[in-house]
Amino acid sequence: MSDPVYERVRRNPKFHVLVKKRGRLALLLSVVVLGAYYALMMAVAFAPDALRTPIAPGSAISIGFPLSAVVIVLSWLLTGVYSHFANGAFETLNNEIVAESEQ
Numbered sequence: 001m002s003d004p005v006y007e008r009v010r011r012n013p014k015f016h017v018l019v020k021k022r023g024r025l026a027l028l029l030s031v032v033v034l035g036a037y038y039a040l041m042m043a044v045a046f047a048p049d050a051l052r053t054p055i056a057p058g059s060a061i062s063i064g065f066p067l068s069a070v071v072i073v074l075s076w077l078l079t080g081v082y083s084h085f086a087n088g089a090f091e092t093l094n095n096e097i098v099a100e101s102e103q
Contacts, residue, residue: 008101018093025085029078036071043067 009015043051044064051064 005101009097012097012100014093014097014100018090018097021093022086022090025082029082033071033075033078036074040067040071 051062051067053063055061055063055066
């Protein structure tokens with residue numbers, strides 16, 4: 001693409017909408033994942049005994065294991081959420097911007 005095309009993209013109001021929506025979603029999902037991760041790290045640092053508690057009496061698995069797995073699965077799920085929007089609404093808006101800018 002040439003510089004005039006870039007300028008048309010930057011001036012397109014849909015581009016600003018796309019940047020704003022994508023940024024908000026990325027920030028929200030990042031805060032959720034980082035919040036869950038840091039909550040787990042705080043529990044490891046300040047309440048290790050709580051994480052050592054067995055799931056059931058006599059169980060070899062402590063409560064820390066499933067909590068850690070939840071953080072990992074949450075990260076995967078939120079990556080899927082972002083992909084859903086990136087391949088759906090954001091992609092449609094991006095294609096409209098490109099089509100309008102090439103004219």
